[in-house]
Amino acid sequence: MxxxxxxxxxxxxxxxxxxxxxxxxxxxxxxxxxxxxxxxxxxxxxxxxxxxxxxxxxxxxxxxxxxxxxxxxxxxxxxxxxxxxxxxxxxxxxxxxxxxxxxxxxxxxxxxxxxxxxxxxxxxxxxxxxSDYSILKTGKNLLNVNINIPDAVLTGSKYDIDIILEKPLGSSIIAGGIISLTQKSKAKNNNQAIELIPMGSGGIFKSTRAPIKAGEQRWGALLAHPEGLISITKMVRVVSDPKELLPQIIYP
The missing domain is CATH 3.10.450 (Nuclear Transport Factor 2; Chain: A,)
Incomplete structure (x- = not known):
């Protein structure tokens, strides 16, 4: 049995x-x-x-x-x-x-x-x-931001980088800047200087073009506002085949 x-x-x-x-x-x-x-x-x-x-x-x-x-x-x-x-x-x-x-x-x-x-x-x-990004916020009042940067783009294509404050600060003047981070700096864990310039109260808006060679781009951005600072890093994959662009994510 x-x-x-x-x-x-x-x-x-x-x-x-x-x-x-x-x-x-x-x-x-x-x-x-x-x-x-x-x-x-x-x-x-x-x-x-x-x-x-x-x-x-x-x-x-x-x-x-x-x-x-x-x-x-x-x-x-x-x-x-x-x-x-x-x-x-x-x-x-x-x-x-x-x-x-x-x-x-x-x-x-x-x-x-x-x-x-x-x-x-x-x-x-x-x-x-x-995809990879991080947000570090400091200050007395921590403001929220929306990051509109693609996870992947085609080689040589033009794309937008938008970092938007959820609640614009009205007439308040903010300063901000964004730079492309090098792999050398990332490997040494060094901070590259970001030049801050006065801008509108809505955030950072930039158009750029992807390299002609596949790989990755990393961006570093800094926003200074009356309530504190917001530091952002974001990776963008640069691909040569449209099939490598990410399909839509379905969250459980």
Whole structure:
């Protein structure tokens, strides 16, 4: 009887694995891995990362984690899988947020990445960043901004960069500036000087052209207003094939 039940169970498992789409099984794995990653970071269990991430990816995440915690000890991670129309790849959205107060000033950080990952035998073994931006706000009153910068553009194409204050400051004068960040500066973790010029109260508006060579552009922007400062960084992928432009994201 026990042998018969075991055979039935094995047959049922075989049928289940045969007829359940591979994409659904992968999606379940990615959801589990996303939850493990979120829990490990929010509970400061960095060693656990090496059990379900490749060594290279784990080291990169630990380095970023240490930098966030150093500046914002209360930083929290929110990590979840996302779906995209027309793609069967595995995508993950990572949001890091933190805040602190020093004297009369408040500091608030929000960073968001969307990455595509490859999973193998319960481990994330490869990743590629599809979009990446961060906002650091300081001052007595933290204003909100909308970032209208594309995640990906075609080589040589013209595109707009708009950083808009949600609540324009009326007659108040603000100063702002935006520059293209170099990989050299990023690697050395140096800040490039941003020249601030007076502008209207609505925000920063710029038109630019993508390089003719595929790769990435990184932008750094700074807004100075009567209530404080807003610092923004944003990555733009430069692609040569229209198929590499991101499909629409469907959030769960």
């Amino acid at each position: 026990q042998k018969t039940l075991k055979s039935i169970f094995s047959l049922g498992l075989f049928i289940l694995l045969t007829f359940v789409p591979c994409g659904l099984l992968q999606a379940a794995e990615i959801e589990i891995l996303s939850e493990r990653l979120q829990n490990s970071l929010n509970t400061n269990k960095k060693r656990e990362l090496f059990t379900f991430l490749s060594e290279e990816i784990a080291k990169d995440i630990v380095e970023e984690y240490d930098q966030f915690i150093k500046n914002f000890p209360n930083a929290k991670w929110e990590i979840k899988p996302i779906k995209k129309k027309g793609s069967n790849q595995n995508f993950i959205k990572i949001i890091v947020s933190g805040d602190k107060e020093k004297g009369d000033h408040k500091y608030s950080l929000m960073s968001q990445k969307e990455i595509v990952v490859i999973e193998d035998s319960g481990k994330i073994v490869s990743k590629k960043i599809l």
